[in-house]
Amino acid sequence: MTRQQQKTYLVISALGEDRPGIVSQLSKLILDQGCNIEDSRMTVLGGEFAAMLLVEGKWNMLAKIENALPEIERQLGLTIVCKRTGERASGHNLLPYAVDVVAMDHPGIINQLASFFAERDINIEDLSTTTYAAAHTGTPMFAVHMTVGIPADIHIAALREDFMDYCDALNLDAVLEPVKG
Structure with a gap:
């Protein structure tokens, strides 16, 4: 793949007190920026909601998500960490x-x-x-x-x-x- 064809990803980790609507609001933010949740794990551990999301999108759209996360973190009462990543190396062996x-x-x-x-x-x-x-x-x-x-x-x-x-x-x-x- 050429550089332009490579997919770009953002891994988002979110943790906070569980309540209805968290998944809806996180997924709306991602959708509104033209990005897609490609893989995820979400669960409730004790009384805490925990999520890990692999979000795929164009680099500039991922930047918009990164810029919006502090406000989402405040609105939802979550601790959010994100990190850019690339495609996973194939495990053909x-x-x-x-x-x-x-x-x-x-x-x-x-x-x-x-x-x-x-x-x-x-x-x-x-x-x-x-x-x-x-x-x-x-x-x-x-x-x-x-x-x-x-x-x-x-x-x-x-x-x-x-x-x-x-x-x-x-x-x-x-x-x-x-x-x-």
């Missing part, structure tokens, strides 16, 4: 795999899983967690879902066996499988 783990909740699960993959130079591309009470017993449970990019030169069967052994030793129920679709 990476195989996307889904990792699902469930265990009784205790500190350190994320760190243990992240360490396993980091030691093997495997990137965690997406991660979400939740806690819930187990049916019947009410035991606090912890669930993790992540997508990892496994280098094509890694022997998948050996990796899966190592991962399952690792999780068994930590009393974690786990699945490692190719991303479908």
